[in-house]
Amino acid sequence: MTDPALYAPPAFAPPPQVTADGRANLVGLSREALGCEMAALGEKPFRAKQLWHWIYHRGVTDFEAMTTLGHGLRAKLAEGYVIARPAVSRALDSADGTRKWLLERVDGREVESVHIPEDDRGTLCVSSQVGCTLTCRFCHTGTQALERARKGSPDIVMLKTPLRDGGETPLIKALKAAPEISHIPLVIIGDGISPERRRAYLEQDVDDVLAGTADGTELVHRLKPMVRFATMQSELRLRLDTATTFGVDVTPPRPGAGDGRYRVLVVGGGESPLKDIEAVLEGSYGLEVVPDPFTAEKLLGGGDFDAAIVSLESETAADYLDLCAQVRKNPALFNLPVLVISDPECLKEPAEAYSKGASIVHLRPVGARDLDASIMTLVRRQRARRDIRKALAATLGDETSDASAGLYSTALLHAHLDRLIEASEGGQKALSVALFEIRNMAGLRQEFGNKAADGLFAEVASWLARLIRAEDMAARVEDGFCITLPHTSYEDAATPMNRIMWILTHTEFGIEDEPVGLWVMAGRAALEPGDDADELIARARRDMD
Numbered sequence: 001m002t003d004p005a006l007y008a009p010p011a012f013a014p015p016p017q018v019t020a021d022g023r024a025n026l027v028g029l030s031r032e033a034l035g036c037e038m039a040a041l042g043e044k045p046f047r048a049k050q051l052w053h054w055i056y057h058r059g060v061t062d063f064e065a066m067t068t069l070g071h072g073l074r075a076k077l078a079e080g081y082v083i084a085r086p087a088v089s090r091a092l093d094s095a096d097g098t099r100k101w102l103l104e105r106v107d108g109r110e111v112e113s114v115h116i117p118e119d120d121r122g123t124l125c126v127s128s129q130v131g132c133t134l135t136c137r138f139c140h141t142g143t144q145a146l147e148r149a150r151k152g153s154p155d156i157v158m159l160k161t162p163l164r165d166g167g168e169t170p171l172i173k174a175l176k177a178a179p180e181i182s183h184i185p186l187v188i189i190g191d192g193i194s195p196e197r198r199r200a201y202l203e204q205d206v207d208d209v210l211a212g213t214a215d216g217t218e219l220v221h222r223l224k225p226m227v228r229f230a231t232m233q234s235e236l237r238l239r240l241d242t243a244t245t246f247g248v249d250v251t252p253p254r255p256g257a258g259d260g261r262y263r264v265l266v267v268g269g270g271e272s273p274l275k276d277i278e279a280v281l282e283g284s285y286g287l288e289v290v291p292d293p294f295t296a297e298k299l300l301g302g303g304d305f306d307a308a309i310v311s312l313e314s315e316t317a318a319d320y321l322d323l324c325a326q327v328r329k330n331p332a333l334f335n336l337p338v339l340v341i342s343d344p345e346c347l348k349e350p351a352e353a354y355s356k357g358a359s360i361v362h363l364r365p366v367g368a369r370d371l372d373a374s375i376m377t378l379v380r381r382q383r384a385r386r387d388i389r390k391a392l393a394a395t396l397g398d399e400t401s402d403a404s405a406g407l408y409s410t411a412l413l414h415a416h417l418d419r420l421i422e423a424s425e426g427g428q429k430a431l432s433v434a435l436f437e438i439r440n441m442a443g444l445r446q447e448f449g450n451k452a453a454d455g456l457f458a459e460v461a462s463w464l465a466r467l468i469r470a471e472d473m474a475a476r477v478e479d480g481f482c483i484t485l486p487h488t489s490y491e492d493a494a495t496p497m498n499r500i501m502w503i504l505t506h507t508e509f510g511i512e513d514e515p516v517g518l519w520v521m522a523g524r525a526a527l528e529p530g531d532d533a534d535e536l537i538a539r540a541r542r543d544m545d
Contacts, residue, residue: 023082026055041076055083086111153428154184155227161190172204183233185226195369199376208377217351218361225335225359228471229381231487232388235471238423242416243395250394253387261286262379263304267296267320268311277309277341280368281375293323300333306379310358312342321356328357331467335385337378341366389470402476404454405461413475413482417533420486424527429486431527432493435540436464436501437480440519448511456511460504460518467500482537490526497524 018024026034034048050068054060061083063074086103089110093099097117104110116123157175176182185207193201193211201209207226210219240250266277266289281287288303290296293310300308308327310320324340327333340358347353350361360374402409408416417433424431438460445453457479464474464481473484483500485493501522509516523543525536 019082019084023080025084026051026081027083027085037081041073041080043073047073061085153426155230156185156187156223157181158187158189161188161193169204172201172206176205183230183237185223185230187223187226195367195373198373199369202373202376202380207381209373217354221354221358222360225337225381229385232385232471234423235473235486236388236391238419239392239395239416239473242412242419243397243400245415246399246412248395248397248399250391253384253391262306262383263288264375264379265290265296265300265303265305265308266311267291267293267308267323268313277311277371280371284372285375285379293320293326296323297326300327300336301330305336306382307337307339307359307375309339309341309375312340312346313364314346317342317346321353324353324357335382337382339374339378341371385470392470405458405476405481407461407465407481408473408475410475410477413473413477413484414533416473417484417536420484421527421531421533421536424486425529430489430492432485432488432490432524433536433540434483434485434493434497434500434522434524435477435480435537435544436482436504437478437521437541437544438518439521441479444511444516452511456509456516459509463504463507464500467503468496472496477537482540490524493524493526497522 024037026037029037031048031052034051035045038045038047038051047069050066054066054068060066063069063077063081063083066074069077086105088101089104090102091099092101099115101113102110103113114125116125159171172186175184175186186205187208187210188198188201188206189210191212193209198209198211207229208222210222236252240252243250261284263286264281266287268277268289268291278287278289288299288305290299296308308323310323312320321340324338327336327338337359338357340353340361342353342361342363344363347361347363350363353361359378362370362374396408400408400412420431423429438457441453441457444456448456461474461476461481464483468474468483471486475482475484483496485496488496501520504518504520507518509518521544523540523545525539525543527536528539531539
């Protein structure tokens with residue numbers, strides 16, 4: 001997965017604007033960026049200051065008119081750059097004096113500016129970016145947030161509220177209604193969001209609501225699971241499409257179409273706080289209450305819970321908090337949402353609970369509506385994740401599988417990899433594959449026969465299928481396996497590859513009651529420009545050597 005640090009909001013930088021003949025537009029660059037351009041041309045830093053003066057103080061658009069620059073520099077600038085301001089592609093005048101201008105940028109995209117006259121002043125609204133999220137009803141630019149999401153393929157869409165005139169509601173609906181981007185998590189963030197409003201956002205299928213100012217630790221831990229959830233949804237769409245071409249049609253799960261009440265395990269030793277939690281959630285959720293973390297861990301391992309609530313209210317809080325860490329270390333429970341509710345004296349900082357693996361942290365006193373909204377956020381995502389896993393599993397049918405291994409066939413692998421490559425290149429996402437070969441399989445066939453060796457191969461394949469993430473796909477490739485790892489870099493692919501290789505190598509398998517060790521070799525490769533499925537797999541094979 002991507003480094004968590006990358007989830008911090010990046011510093012704003014204007015997108016590059018390039019003309020049809022390949023020249024870059026200098027308008028919009030900062031002083032520092034202009035300095036970098038001048039340095040690339042071998043010029044001194046003061047040239048950036050001169051350019052800035054000509055562009056923004058004098059309004060000059062022709063390099064030849066910049067007489068303080070030498071002829072050689074003017075020629076180099078004219079060859080590689082332009083000074084192109086947005087052009088007015090349409091102007092409208094209203095009867096009340098309001099004037100609107102649609103401005104076309106060098107790259108062909110448009111923004112809108114509006115002047116609204118008043119008796120004692122005038123208001124000028126200038127859209128500084130394509131897809132401005134303010135969604136003012138009198139302005140065209142706000143409708144382009146969809147375009148930015150479609151073309152930018154972001155991991156998360158964050159919408160800061162409140163927007164003017166309640167404009168977030170139509171934008172939320174539009175983002176969730178567009179099939180090609182509806183899988184991208186949508187997060188509402190802003191100060192002063194009431195519990196009622198938070199609940200209303202969640203009922204509009206918003207994935208999470210961060211009310212108030214979230215620090216970096218909370219932001220990372222709230223957003224990271226959603227990025228992986230988006231990867232699962234993206235993989236589901238692509239795999240359903242691939243399976244359809246092989247004659248396997250699977251109906252995608254509908255959001256919010258869960259079966260029955262959500263199951264929530266409440267863990268805590270204090271009687272009064274637990275009663276408060278039960279009073280809020282009883283009736284809407286199926287609650288089970290246990291008094292200690294040790295019983296809870298055993299119960300979680302054998303149950304199908306949608307979330308856990310851990311209550312910290314005594315000197316034994318550390319043991320209860322360690323339950324979060326144990327959940328995150330357990331492959332079967334790794335994705336289970338854990339809501340921590342703590343007395344202030346039990347936690348120095350919420351970051352302490354987040355570092356242990358908490359999904360959301362509340363310090364008492366916590367309002368009933370806040371608690372309800374938080375648990376709703378978590379259980380709904382967990383149920384959706386489970387539904388996605390079921391739908392992904394349903395794509396493994398007779399037409400798509402290798403019958404002897406119980407994994408996807410080599411033909412399906414190549415077709416799906418081509419689809420993943422196209423999607424990864426279009427969305428600028430990482431993609432890797434991990435390849436495993438059982439080098440002594442030929443010898444085992446010779447010693448025990450094909451039937452016995454095929455049985456061993458199927459057993460190994462069954463282990464492999466349980467070791468991969470839901471969004472990964474395992475297929476048979478000769479006497480080995482290939483795993484697709486969407487949204488995973490070459491460096492990050494090393495972790496699942498090495499873990500799987502270690503488990504397969506150190507597990508004692510058997511043929512005809514005789515212990516058999518496996519000689520497993522593994523290699524990985526990440527997508528590079530121009531790759532197709534064959535080249536990506538071939539490079540992973542070369543990585544074994």
